[in-house]
Each structure stands twice: as structure tokens, then as C-alpha cells.
Amino acid sequence: MATNARTGAATTRATVRERLRRVTDPELDESIVDLEYVDEIRLLGSRVHVTFTLPTAWCSPAFAWMMATDARDEVETLEGVTRCTVRLREHMHDDEITAGVNRRSTFGTVFPDADGGVDEIRATLDAKSRLARQYDAIDALREAGLTDDQIRTLTAADLTLDDETATVTLAEGAFCVAVDHDPIAAYRQRADVTGLLGDDHPELFRNPDGDPIAADRFDLVYHRSRLANVNMTGQGSVCDALNEARHAPGRPPLSR
Amino acid sequence: MYEQDGEEIFVIDSHLHYWDASEENITHEGGEQFIQCFYDYHTGFTPEERQWSLEEYRKYEEERMLNDLFGNAAVDMGIFQPTYLKEFYEDGFNTIEDNASITEQYPERFVLNGRFDPREGLSGMRELERQNEEHDLQGVKLYTAEWHEGSKGWRLDSDDAFDFLELCVDLGIENIHPHKGPTIRPLNRDAFDVNDVDDAATSFPELNFVVEHLGLPRLDDFCWIAAQEPNVYGGLAVAAPMAQNRPRKFGEIMGELLFWMDEDHVLFGSDYALWNPDWLVETVMNAELTQEQRDEYGVELTTDVMKKVMGENAAELYDIDIEAKKEAFASDDVTEEFGLEAHYEETGAAAD
Numbered sequence: 001m002a003t004n005a006r007t008g009a010a011t012t013r014a015t016v017r018e019r020l021r022r023v024t025d026p027e028l029d030e031s032i033v034d035l036e037y038v039d040e041i042r043l044l045g046s047r048v049h050v051t052f053t054l055p056t057a058w059c060s061p062a063f064a065w066m067m068a069t070d071a072r073d074e075v076e077t078l079e080g081v082t083r084c085t086v087r088l089r090e091h092m093h094d095d096e097i098t099a100g101v102n103r104r105s106t107f108g109t110v111f112p113d114a115d116g117g118v119d120e121i122r123a124t125l126d127a128k129s130r131l132a133r134q135y136d137a138i139d140a141l142r143e144a145g146l147t148d149d150q151i152r153t154l155t156a157a158d159l160t161l162d163d164e165t166a167t168v169t170l171a172e173g174a175f176c177v178a179v180d181h182d183p184i185a186a187y188r189q190r191a192d193v194t195g196l197l198g199d200d201h202p203e204l205f206r207n208p209d210g211d212p213i214a215a216d217r218f219d220l221v222y223h224r225s226r227l228a229n230v231n232m233t234g235q236g237s238v239c240d241a242l243n244e245a246r247h248a249p250g251r252p253p254l255s256r
Numbered sequence: 257m258y259e260q261d262g263e264e265i266f267v268i269d270s271h272l273h274y275w276d277a278s279e280e281n282i283t284h285e286g287g288e289q290f291i292q293c294f295y296d297y298h299t300g301f302t303p304e305e306r307q308w309s310l311e312e313y314r315k316y317e318e319e320r321m322l323n324d325l326f327g328n329a330a331v332d333m334g335i336f337q338p339t340y341l342k343e344f345y346e347d348g349f350n351t352i353e354d355n356a357s358i359t360e361q362y363p364e365r366f367v368l369n370g371r372f373d374p375r376e377g378l379s380g381m382r383e384l385e386r387q388n389e390e391h392d393l394q395g396v397k398l399y400t401a402e403w404h405e406g407s408k409g410w411r412l413d414s415d416d417a418f419d420f421l422e423l424c425v426d427l428g429i430e431n432i433h434p435h436k437g438p439t440i441r442p443l444n445r446d447a448f449d450v451n452d453v454d455d456a457a458t459s460f461p462e463l464n465f466v467v468e469h470l471g472l473p474r475l476d477d478f479c480w481i482a483a484q485e486p487n488v489y490g491g492l493a494v495a496a497p498m499a500q501n502r503p504r505k506f507g508e509i510m511g512e513l514l515f516w517m518d519e520d521h522v523l524f525g526s527d528y529a530l531w532n533p534d535w536l537v538e539t540v541m542n543a544e545l546t547q548e549q550r551d552e553y554g555v556e557l558t559t560d561v562m563k564k565v566m567g568e569n570a571a572e573l574y575d576i577d578i579e580a581k582k583e584a585f586a587s588d589d590v591t592e593e594f595g596l597e598a599h600y601e602e603t604g605a606a607a608d
Contacts, residue, residue, distance in 0.1 A: 245300035
């Protein structure tokens with residue numbers, strides 16, 4: 001346990017680990033903790049050092065960069081942590097990414113040859129993960145007995161979320177329905193990140209472009225949400241198999 | 257010929273390579289990274305007892321390839337798809353001439369595809385004409401992530417690419433196979449973006465676009481394009497071996513493909529030597545959707561569906577008369593070499 005001399009706040013490896021759950025592999029939309037990318041967390045006073053490895057050495061440098069900067073920034077939101085440094089291991093650009101992220105450089109400075117910036121890639125993948133999460137959220141609402149039309153027109157204001165429960169209010173407040181918390185909370189978080197909760201439309205669920213869903217398009221949008229979900233989890237299977245292959249006994253070492 | 261429940265399945269493996277990644281042929285570190293990346297995919301999705309060593313994997317002999325295709329009658333015909341990568345490999349990785357060294361010996365068993373790269377301009381056009389003249393092409397494989405004089409890739413919807421697609425129309429080359437798959441080290445990930453296929457397919461309705469590897473990891477973009485463009489097809493290479501160690505995922509992917517497209521637009525390919533058809537064909541043929549997946553997608557992998565995916569759809573695109581082929585294969589060189597007479601004789605008897 002580390003204690004910040006100034007604030008007295010206590011940080012443990014467990015709290016750092018818990019905070020790192022918020023960081024996702026942007027291509028898979030799964031937490032880097034659940035994916036077991038995090039190798040080591042070290043505490044040095046109010047400083048934290050996180051070491052991580054990705055499934056393949058040629059994972060997109062932009063994705064590696066996003067995970068490294070997100071890990072650093074999330075850990076630094078913990079009270080009692082003054083600075084977080086990261087180290088990426090066994091990647092084709094491990095040294096550049098480690099040094100660049102710890103020096104707080106930009107992706108463009110470290111990788112001048114890359115086409116397009118990290119922000120653009122992140123926005124595309126966030127939009128895809130919102131759509132993928134929408135699939136599970138709609139299923140949860142159907143499970144709770146809502147009709148497709150009620151789901152389609154549900155607004156952010158109709159939804160009440162706390163840490164463990166989720167309820168929706170229907171028929172202008174006439175009644176409340178409890179729904180499965182996790183898929184709804186996960187969806188709402190992404191809807192927020194992608195800027196849909198603050199735009200001109202009150203509807204919670206949207207088509208892939210971010211507009212409200214027309215009545216005759218609900219099935220199509222639901223199926224496209226399923227497709228986004230299958231794509232993300234399918235890629236997860238590929239990464240997973242590559243990860244196993246890479247760590248199999250007797251595997252020749254990767255050339256550098 | 258593969259048989260299941262008394263039914264004969266004529267298998268056309270639509271994605272074959274005959275490559276050389278030997279150390280002598282590698283001229284750039286990218287060449288070494290590329291073959292090692294392939295090898296990770298190979299070991300990641302091959303049953304342990306069927307894995308090759310890295311040394312075997314770098315460069316294989318013709319005999320081994322023929323045996324892997326025909327030895328246990330898994331495959332009846334194959335389509336070669338060249339991959340040049342001349343900036344990594346002195347003589348190229350898998351060129352049309354490499355492939356022709358096999359297809360010329362067994363012309364009835366193989367289709368030989370060509371390739372083009374629009375960044376080669378006029379000389380590239382002349383080269384495509386030469387390939388067509390010499391090999392009478394029906395298709396081309398396109399590698400949009402290939403490096404070329406400082407460029408790390410090209411797009412199918414560029415003006416230059418359209419000039420080459422025009423030339424394909426003029427030459428009667430109807431089948432365009434863009435590689436749109438996972439990132440292969442050290443190639444640029446963005447060069448496999450699948451959205452450029454949309455514009456090309458709309459602009460050239462007379463051509464067929466077989467998107468190799470289904471755009472993975474962009475299956476969502478691929479299916480959405482394919483749902484709207486009747487001349488867009490999906491090549492199963494890379495997805496197919498998931499049937500081995502990720503069967504549920506394979507089922508979901510097949511479910512999505514059949515839901516957004518139909519069974520006439522999906523083509524089997526082993527990606528040899530990434531994976532071996534002598535175990536892969538059987539694995540894919542035995543794949544099943546779960547009850548939940550059948551309900552969700554409203555589709556099933558019936559024998560009729562699989563017959564199309566494994567061969568009939570490729571036969572349609574490449575004007576292959578399956579019945580005539582079965583007759584011819586009863587006594588050709590490959591049948592003689594591998595003792596396959598019984599497979600094709602039975603067919604003859606059943607057809608009479």
C-alpha cells in the first residue's frame with residue numbers, strides 16, 4: 001500500500017487494478033484486466049508503474065497507444081496517485097510507445113508515418129462498440145418485457161441507473177420496470193462517450209450513424225447491432241488464438 | 257471427393273498459394289516478419305498434431321502441396337491466388353509464375369489467377385495483358401496493403417484502380433479477389449479497410465468482387481456492403497479454421513454471412529499453406545450451428561448449403577462444369593498418382 005504524503009490517501013494494487021478495468025481494448029471492447037493484458041502493477045510512494053503485454057507483437061500501434069495512454073490517465077484519476085508510468089512489452093514498437101506515452105508526446109510525433117490520427121480511429125471504434133453494446137441493451141429491455149416501440153422511443157431521462165440497479169419509467173411515469181443493470185450501464189457509458197446523450201435528440205437508442213431509429217427500421221438496426229457485436233467478439237477469438245500460439249512451448253522467437 | 261452422409265461434395269479450394277519465404281529469398285526484414293506472422297496464424301488455428309515446423313513452412317515442395325490437397329481426396333480443384341511482395345522477397349513471395357509451375361502440369365485441376373497493382377501505371381497494364389495472354393485469366397488477386405516505392409498501400413476506389421478494373425472488363429477478367437483481412441505484420445492496418453470495395457462494386461456491376469477473409473476484423477462493414485451489392489462475395493479463408501478451435505464463433509460468422517448475403521455468395525478457401533485442406537475441409541463440413549444460432553439467424557448449414565459454399569459457388573464464378581470434371585477426374589494424372597479412382601468411379605455409377 002502506498003500513501004500519498006500530502007493527501008494521506010491510500011492506493012493499493014487492487015484499487016489500481018480495479019481502475020484499470022475502465023480501460024478497454026478498443027477493437028474488442030473488453031477490459032484490459034479481463035483480457036489479462038496487465039502483467040504487473042508497482043507502487044512507489046504516490047507513483048504507479050503498470051506493465052502490460054498485448055496478444056500479438058504487431059497489434060496496431062494506434063490501439064497499443066490508446067490502451068497505454070488510457071491506462072496512464074485512468075490510474076492518475078485515483079486519489080493519492082501523482083504520476084503513472086506504463087511499459088509495453090514484446091511489441092514491435094514497445095520502446096517507442098513506452099517512451100512516447102511516459103514523455104506525454106502525441107501519437108503523431110512518435111509515429112509521423114501513420115495515416116490518420118488516434119482520435120479518428122478511436123471515434124470509429126467507439127461508435128462500433130456503442131452499436132455492439134446496444135445489442136445487449138435491447139435484449140435486456142426485451143427480456144424485461146418492453147415492446148420494440150417502447151425501446152425505440154426510450155429516452156435517457158426515462159432511465160435511472162445506480163451502481164447496482166437499473167429502472168426505466170414508461171407511459172410518462174405511469175410505471176417503472178426493473179431491468180438487467182450491466183448491459184444497460186455499459187451501453188449508457190458508450191452512448192455518453194460518443195456524444196449521443198448531449199445531442200438534439202432525446203432517444204437513447206440510435207441507428208449506426210447516431211440518428212434516432214425510424215419505426216420501420218428497428219429490426220434492421222437491431223440486426224446491425226448484433227453484427228457489430230459478432231464482429232468485435234469474433235476478433236477477440238482471433239487475438240486469443242494468436243496469444244496462445246505466441247506463448248506455446250517451443251515457439252520460435254519473433255524476429256526483431 | 258469429400259463424402260458426407262452418402263452425398264458427394266465437390267470441393268474447390270478457392271484460395272491457394274505456392275510460396276517461397278526461404279531466408280535466401282528475403283531481402284527486407286518485412287519478409288521475415290510477414291512469414292512469422294503467417295506462422296502464428298497457422299499454429300493458432302491448426303490442431304497441434306498437424307502443425308508444420310517453421311522451416312517447412314518457409315518453402316514447400318510441389319509434391320507436398322499436391323499431397324496436402326489431393327492425398328486424402330479432400331479437394332477436387334483449386335484456385336491459385338498470387339501475392340507478390342517484391343519489396344520483401346527477391347523473386348516475390350508467391351507469383352503467378354511460381355503458381356504456373358504447378359498449374360501447367362495439372363491444368364484440369366487448377367485455376368490460375370493473375371494480379372495487378374495500379375501504382376505500376378502503364379507498365380502494370382502491359383504486365384496484366386501479358387499475364388492474360390499467357391495464362392488466359394478469369395480472375396485476379398489484389399493486395400491493397402503491398403508496399404511499393406514508399407507507398408504503403410492503395411485503394412480500390414481510386415482513379416488508377418478504376419483504370420485497371422476497366423482493363424479487366426476489356427480482357428474478360430471477371431473475378432476480382434481483394435485481400436481484406438487481419439493485419440499482417442508489418443503491413444499497414446488501414447490498407448485493408450473494406451469500404452473501398454463498395455464504390456468499385458457499384459461502378460463495375462459486370463465484375464464479381466470476392467472479398468478474401470471477409471474483411472475481418474471488419475465483418476460488420478463487409479456484411480453491410482455485401483447485403484447491398486449483388487456482385488460482392490465472401491471468401492472464407494481465415495474464418496474457416498475457426499471451426500476447429502472456436503466453433504461457436506465460426507457458427508456466428510456463418511450465421512451473419514447467410515443472414516446478410518445468402519448461400520450463393522460464400523466461397524470456401526483454405527489459404528494453403530496457412531492451413532491444410534486435408535483436415536480443414538472435414539472440420540468445416542462437420543461444423544454445426546447451435547440451436548440458439550439456428551433460431552437467431554433462421555439459417556442452417558445443410559448439405560445443400562455446404563455444397564454451394566465448398567464448390568458450386570466457385571464453379572459458377574469460374575465456369576466450371578462439375579459433372580464433366582468428375583468424369584474427367586476418374587482417370588487423370590492426379591487420380592492415378594493418389595489412387596483416387598474409387599472416388600470418381602462411384603460418382604460415375606451414381607450418375608448413370
